[in-house]
Amino acid sequence: MATINKIILLGKSAFLEDAGILVFGDLHLGYEEGLNDAGVLIPRTMFKEMMDELGMIFGEIDKEGKTVRKIVVLGDLKHEFGSVLYQEWSDVSQFLKRLKEKVKDGEVILIKGNHDTILEPIVKREGLELKDFYVDRGYGFLHGHKMFDEILDKNVKTIFVGHMHPAITLRESVKSERYKCFLAGKWKGKKLIVTPSFFPFVEGADIFYQEGNLAMKVNVKNMDVYVVGSGLEVLRFGKMRRLEER
Numbered sequence: 001m002a003t004i005n006k007i008i009l010l011g012k013s014a015f016l017e018d019a020g021i022l023v024f025g026d027l028h029l030g031y032e033e034g035l036n037d038a039g040v041l042i043p044r045t046m047f048k049e050m051m052d053e054l055g056m057i058f059g060e061i062d063k064e065g066k067t068v069r070k071i072v073v074l075g076d077l078k079h080e081f082g083s084v085l086y087q088e089w090s091d092v093s094q095f096l097k098r099l100k101e102k103v104k105d106g107e108v109i110l111i112k113g114n115h116d117t118i119l120e121p122i123v124k125r126e127g128l129e130l131k132d133f134y135v136d137r138g139y140g141f142l143h144g145h146k147m148f149d150e151i152l153d154k155n156v157k158t159i160f161v162g163h164m165h166p167a168i169t170l171r172e173s174v175k176s177e178r179y180k181c182f183l184a185g186k187w188k189g190k191k192l193i194v195t196p197s198f199f200p201f202v203e204g205a206d207i208f209y210q211e212g213n214l215a216m217k218v219n220v221k222n223m224d225v226y227v228v229g230s231g232l233e234v235l236r237f238g239k240m241r242r243l244e245e246r
Helices: 031-037 046-063 086-102 120-125 240-245
Strands: 002-004 007-010 013-016 021-024 070-073 107-111 133-136 139-142 158-161 166-172 175-187 190-194 224-228 234-239
Touching: 002 234, 007 046, 013 046, 046 086, 070 086, 086 107, 086 120, 107 133, 107 139, 166 224, 224 240, 234 240
Parallel strands: 021 070, 070 107, 139 158, 158 190
Antiparallel strands: 002 007, 007 013, 013 021, 133 139, 166 175, 175 190, 175 224, 224 234
């Protein structure tokens, strides 16, 4: 577990302790069926893995005596752009039901990602709606592929985005391994936190070799790197530019 002020990083999620908000994104539900349809035969285990991790996250928050009053999903809940696959319909419906159970007296906020072009029918069936962005208690939430003027309001102090799927490759001698990571830095005088993708199949894009695909222009080299380890472990590795020098 690592912290950024009152923000607790738990696995691939962040818990905003002062606001009671749990945030994560980029689940890409239905990814396996898309691969199967393309002729890539892999077992469909992602949904169970994500549900298990979600259970661990809530268990850790409960253990600390904290309460999740609101969940924000930062977009790309489903994977396919132009259709709704059977697995997507099933997994998204089950996932949203589980989230609503976890915050019975609270809210589930769904941010629209670039993959969520026809997600509305599933979401409406669960009594929810998609939002382009969301602001609450000085926090701004958006997927990251588009910017909205409301996020630039002076009352928004911290911005959360997904979309980038940040990861880092750590090397020791001839051995290398890639890990998902959070990025934290400044943008236009605000704290900016980029969350890793929640889905387990692909680690993400190596931040050493790409500047990101966010709507806002950020200098990734000036951002702090928080590496996601096993279980819910998150470790602060320091500034990216210093990691490059090693």
